[in-house]
Amino acid sequence: MEYPSRHVWAAMPPQPGLPLEQLWVASELHYPDGQILPCPAAPVIAGMYERAGRTVSTGPLHLVDQVRLNGFQAAVAVLGADGDRGVGLAVGTRTTGPWLSARATLDTWARTMRPRTVLLAQPRSFCAGVERAIDVVERLLDQRGPDEGPLYVRKQIVHNQYVVDELATRGAVFVEELNEVPDGARVVFSAHGVSPQVRAEAERKHLSVVDATCPLVTKVHSEARRYAQRGNTVVLIGHAGHEETEGTLGEAPEATVLIETADDVATLEVPDPTKVTYLTQTTLAVDETAETVAALKARFPYARGPGAEDICYATTNRQHALQTVAAQVDLVLVLGSDNSSNSLRMVELARRAGCEAHLIEDASHIRSFWLEHAQAIGLSAGASAPPALVEDTIAGLKGLGPLTVEEHTHTTEDVYFAPPATLRNHT
Numbered sequence: 001m002e003y004p005s006r007h008v009w010a011a012m013p014p015q016p017g018l019p020l021e022q023l024w025v026a027s028e029l030h031y032p033d034g035q036i037l038p039c040p041a042a043p044v045i046a047g048m049y050e051r052a053g054r055t056v057s058t059g060p061l062h063l064v065d066q067v068r069l070n071g072f073q074a075a076v077a078v079l080g081a082d083g084d085r086g087v088g089l090a091v092g093t094r095t096t097g098p099w100l101s102a103r104a105t106l107d108t109w110a111r112t113m114r115p116r117t118v119l120l121a122q123p124r125s126f127c128a129g130v131e132r133a134i135d136v137v138e139r140l141l142d143q144r145g146p147d148e149g150p151l152y153v154r155k156q157i158v159h160n161q162y163v164v165d166e167l168a169t170r171g172a173v174f175v176e177e178l179n180e181v182p183d184g185a186r187v188v189f190s191a192h193g194v195s196p197q198v199r200a201e202a203e204r205k206h207l208s209v210v211d212a213t214c215p216l217v218t219k220v221h222s223e224a225r226r227y228a229q230r231g232n233t234v235v236l237i238g239h240a241g242h243e244e245t246e247g248t249l250g251e252a253p254e255a256t257v258l259i260e261t262a263d264d265v266a267t268l269e270v271p272d273p274t275k276v277t278y279l280t281q282t283t284l285a286v287d288e289t290a291e292t293v294a295a296l297k298a299r300f301p302y303a304r305g306p307g308a309e310d311i312c313y314a315t316t317n318r319q320h321a322l323q324t325v326a327a328q329v330d331l332v333l334v335l336g337s338d339n340s341s342n343s344l345r346m347v348e349l350a351r352r353a354g355c356e357a358h359l360i361e362d363a364s365h366i367r368s369f370w371l372e373h374a375q376a377i378g379l380s381a382g383a384s385a386p387p388a389l390v391e392d393t394i395a396g397l398k399g400l401g402p403l404t405v406e407e408h409t410h411t412t413e414d415v416y417f418a419p420p421a422t423l424r425n426h427t
Helices: 040-050 096-110 128-143 163-169 196-204 215-229 243-249 262-267 288-300 313-326 341-352 387-398 421-426
Strands: 008-011 023-030 035-040 056-064 072-079 084-093 116-122 152-156 172-175 187-189 206-213 233-237 256-259 275-282 331-335 356-360 376-381 403-409
Touching: 008 096, 023 040, 023 072, 023 096, 035 084, 035 152, 040 056, 040 096, 040 387, 056 072, 072 096, 072 256, 084 096, 116 152, 116 313, 116 387, 128 152, 128 187, 128 215, 128 421, 163 172, 215 233, 215 243, 215 275, 233 243, 233 288, 243 256, 262 288, 275 288, 288 313, 313 331, 313 341, 313 376, 313 403, 331 341, 331 387, 341 376, 376 387, 387 403
Parallel strands: 023 056, 116 376, 116 403, 152 172, 152 187, 187 206, 233 256, 233 275, 331 356, 331 376
Antiparallel strands: 008 056, 008 072, 023 035, 023 084, 072 084
16 A cells, blocks of 8 residues: 655644744644544654653644745645545644654654554453452542541552542542551552551551452462461562562561562572462463472472462453464554553563564554554553553554454453442441
8 A cells, every 4th residue: 555645734823822842733634625634643643742852732733725924834644545534644833943853753654554453352451459449549539528638549559650640630649658648547558458567557657548459469468378377488479579569578578488580499498398388479471470380399399379379360361362362463552551560461471472562551652663564453451551541542543544443352351349348338
């Protein structure tokens, strides 16, 4: 298919008093004859500029037949589609330097405009534990009286910046540690769990605690205590510094050791090789964890795991669904924040399968050179990423040419976790 034609139009200034150096990315193109061409990829283009530190705005851009005094010039690319009016890209400005940048940007993104297929991996996005944690904060914010103090949340309620920003806008106050919370205030513990030491500090400060820890994380905490009480060495497989791992280590610190990979097993020393139990962080890569467990059992034949595996159903399902999709596409995009363990593991899994893969916070993080030769794209989202981000990404990709979207379902999830008892009692 030939690249779409690229041309230059004069344009009306999109708003009075727009700074001279500012770039304008069109969300719609309004032609002199009254035609309106949608530009759904505007957030993608604008995001590229914003990451580069440029000042950019988006909105409708009105094209005119002739250059007007102080008017804009707009670089425009249009892609037609069978039975459709097509889509466009347009970047405008009124000054020389940004104008050269606008033309170069337009040329770069125009090369990506072509028909594509998106394979949607299912399950994706929120899991039951994430939905429960978010619901806890939302309910408490809704119930808060006019005379009540702020609702504090220790750490990010889930590892997604969009979720955190939305709850902060509604009034939640996120803190790193409890020393930032006034005595007697209400505080929510995040879905990742906390150590007994944090719970003890909350008691000393007389905090009203609502615990939003995912029940599957609570299960791992209970296992750590139980096996340590039996005199076992608890080998925790997880990522150092992750909040979930820190909480589990705190349950029985004198009896628990952390390893991250199969290579760590070679240097692991335990008091009694016949009394070893392994547990895992709930958001690990399934295949890599299996390798670590195999190495552990090879060195300590008596090592035993829990009755049911600790890697949660949602992590497993999302990885298996994406693995199937990755085998059929040129590029994988996973929506999620860069501190989301389960999202990062999905990207790593796709790369190990030989597919180019990238973690993106939202559609604005898509890079043009990823798309130039990508005819089929696999799309998924980590368990803490809102479903709306998936829809926004699809909309952005539709702005780069006709898009066929196919759902690929690995399994259907129907898991539900009841709210914490303290929240039920409060309501």
